[in-house]
Amino acid sequence: MSWRRTRATAGRVLRQLxxxxxxxALLVAVPxxxxxxxxxxxxxxxxxxxxxxxxxxxxxxxxxxxLVTSVAxxxxxxxxxxxxxxxxxxxxxxxxxxxxxxxxxxxxxQALVVSxxxxxxxxxxVRGDAWLVVVVAVLDALLGTxxxxxxxxxxxxxxxxxxxxxxxxxxxxLLCGIIVQRSGLPGVLHWVSYLLPMSYAVDATQQLxxxxxxxxxxxxxxxxxxxxxxxxxxxxxxxxxxxx
Amino acid sequence: xxxxxxxxxxxxVHVEHxxxxxxxxxxxxxxxxxxxxxxxxxxxxxxxxxxTTLMRSLVGTQVVASGTIELLGEPAGSPALRDSVGYVTQAxxxxxxxxVQENLSYFATILGASRDSVMRVLADVDLLPHVGSMVxxxxxxxxxxxxxxxxxxxxxxxxxxxxxxxxLDPLLRRSLWGLFRRLAAAxxxxxxxxxxxxxxxxxxxxxxxREGRILSDTTPDGLLSATGGDDFESAFVALLESGLxxxxxxxxxxxxxxx
Ligand SMILES: Nc1ncnc2c1ncn2[C@@H]1O[C@H](COP(=O)(O)OP(=O)(O)OP(=O)(O)O)[C@@H](O)[C@H]1O
Ligand SMILES: [Mg+2]
Numbered sequence: 287m288s289w290r291r292t293r294a295t296a297g298r299v300l301r302q303l304x305x306x307x308x309x310x311a312l313l314v315a316v317p318x319x320x321x322x323x324x325x326x327x328x329x330x331x332x333x334x335x336x337x338x339x340x341x342x343x344x345x346x347x348x349x350x351x352x353l354v355t356s357v358a359x360x361x362x363x364x365x366x367x368x369x370x371x372x373x374x375x376x377x378x379x380x381x382x383x384x385x386x387x388x389x390x391x392x393x394x395x396q397a398l399v400v401s402x403x404x405x406x407x408x409x410x411x412v413r414g415d416a417w418l419v420v421v422v423a424v425l426d427a428l429l430g431t432x433x434x435x436x437x438x439x440x441x442x443x444x445x446x447x448x449x450x451x452x453x454x455x456x457x458x459x460l461l462c463g464i465i466v467q468r469s470g471l472p473g474v475l476h477w478v479s480y481l482l483p484m485s486y487a488v489d490a491t492q493q494l495x496x497x498x499x500x501x502x503x504x505x506x507x508x509x510x511x512x513x514x515x516x517x518x519x520x521x522x523x524x525x526x527x528x529x530x
Numbered sequence: 531x532x533x534x535x536x537x538x539x540x541x542x543v544h545v546e547h548x549x550x551x552x553x554x555x556x557x558x559x560x561x562x563x564x565x566x567x568x569x570x571x572x573x574x575x576x577x578x579x580x581x582t583t584l585m586r587s588l589v590g591t592q593v594v595a596s597g598t599i600e601l602l603g604e605p606a607g608s609p610a611l612r613d614s615v616g617y618v619t620q621a622x623x624x625x626x627x628x629x630v631q632e633n634l635s636y637f638a639t640i641l642g643a644s645r646d647s648v649m650r651v652l653a654d655v656d657l658l659p660h661v662g663s664m665v666x667x668x669x670x671x672x673x674x675x676x677x678x679x680x681x682x683x684x685x686x687x688x689x690x691x692x693x694x695x696x697x698l699d700p701l702l703r704r705s706l707w708g709l710f711r712r713l714a715a716a717x718x719x720x721x722x723x724x725x726x727x728x729x730x731x732x733x734x735x736x737x738x739x740r741e742g743r744i745l746s747d748t749t750p751d752g753l754l755s756a757t758g759g760d761d762f763e764s765a766f767v768a769l770l771e772s773g774l775x776x777x778x779x780x781x782x783x784x785x786x787x788x789x
Contacts, residue, residue, distance in 0.1 A: 291639065291640055297636075301632055365621075369623065373615065375613050376640050527591060
């Protein structure tokens with residue numbers, strides 16, 4: 287592992303983002319507008335934004351970062367730059383971590399802006415600490431990046447990469463407890479929901495909306511962190527120096 | 531270990547019975563050859579004959595079915611080779627959304643090459659006026675040269691260049707072949723693929739491929755005298771046709787031509 291190459295890769299990805307201001311604007315504006323829309327829809331309903339707001343605050347960045355990351359790494363594959371890098375002294379873990387750091391920093395900015403809007407003008411309140419909601423949002427965005435990195439190895443075309451969003455993310459959205467409380471899910475589905483990272487991400491924000499700090503919250507956060515590490519590792523192992 | 535005949539120096543590239551299967555096809559079919567250090571070698575052949583596949587096998591990005599490849603005494607793809615083998619892919623593989631300078635600085639950091647080498651390689655490929663340009667807004671030939679410049683970073687001892695001069699004007703082609711010859715004279719081994727037969731005469735040695743096999747391992751003069759033609763285009767066509775008639779690939783053996 288070389289920190290020099292990891293840092294160079296993160297810097298390079300960020301520089302690519304800087305040359306593409308529209309993507310950066312979309313990265314921040316899309317979740318910001320969506321949360322505003324949600325606040326507007328739920329306006330006047332008793333505390334509903336306080337219930338749904340924090341949950342979706344974690345999920346929008348996850349989806350956006352998942353898409354951006356899987357398209358970015360796919361582009362790296364199809365343009366031949368990944369092949370070139372892997373003929374150089376570039377470690378797979380350095381590559382994946384470089385991407386994780388770059389998109390992770392973008393995710394931090396995104397989460398800060400969006401939660402700032404939610405807790406400010408949109409008027410969201412939680413029982414627990416507001417800054418913990420930001421922590422969960424950042425962690426979710428990082429998880430989106432990591433999941434994007436690990437599944438992009440399965441895609442060989444842009445069309446496939448974009449399909450992975452509905453394939454990997456939407457089932458989690460259905461089972462994570464936003465639509466139906468997880469305890470109310472049919473037996474098998476309830477059991478399946480324990481295997482999906484988004485269930486823990488959403489549960490963490492549910493804990494924050496309704497309680498001050500709980501042990502359950504700490505556990506949720508730890509599980510999301512574990513999924514993050516595992517999918518980054520998976521992303522590194524699915525990179526192949528030799529292809530058929 | 532493979533028994534080698536006594537040669538003055540260890541070969542820079544040593545390929546034995548290499549076979550690569552892509553899809554259902556043998557893209558490289560039982561190919562063997564050696565390249566002496568400091569030689570400029572052309573890899574020529576019709577489209578689809580397996581040039582890119584062979585080159586990818588050398589740089590260790592291709593899954594091979596059988597055979598052995600040693601570069602600079604190490605098996606192809608081994609970590610020790612990653613800063614001593616430069617590779618230019620057929621399609622320019624650089625970041626279109628970064629400037630020329632940003633591209634090269636990034637790859638230089640990955641290779642552990644010095645900052646000075648960025649300017650040196652840009653001068654080599656005549657791109658200094660475009661240092662600050664966005665690669666995505668360069669012309670096709672300019673982008674190809676950014677990709678080539680990347681492979682020249684650091685001090686590669688072996689360069690594997692897949693059609694590096696495609697789409698370039700005659701002047702630029704001449705200057706790049708001059709650069710390749712200077713690099714070879716300084717001890718770098720170069721394997722350069724091309725489909726422009728005129729470029730054959732600029733090489734010290736030629737490997738002619740057809741349908742995954744090495745049809746002929748010769749020199750520019752050898753090719754002309756063997757076929758009786760006086761330009762490379764017709765010499766190559768004559769060779770291909772004789773190969774087709776005989777139904778099998780004649781090869782002049784694995785002889786090694788020194789620099
Ligand atoms: N990804 C792939 N999957 C299956 N077959 C492939 C793949 N890439 C190449 N081939 C086949 O392998 C053969 C050799 O291809 P290769 O790219 O090595 O040819 P080439 O000599 O470089 O051609 P060109 O001069 O057009 O670049 C071709 O017949 C091609 O159809
Ligand atoms: Mg090719």
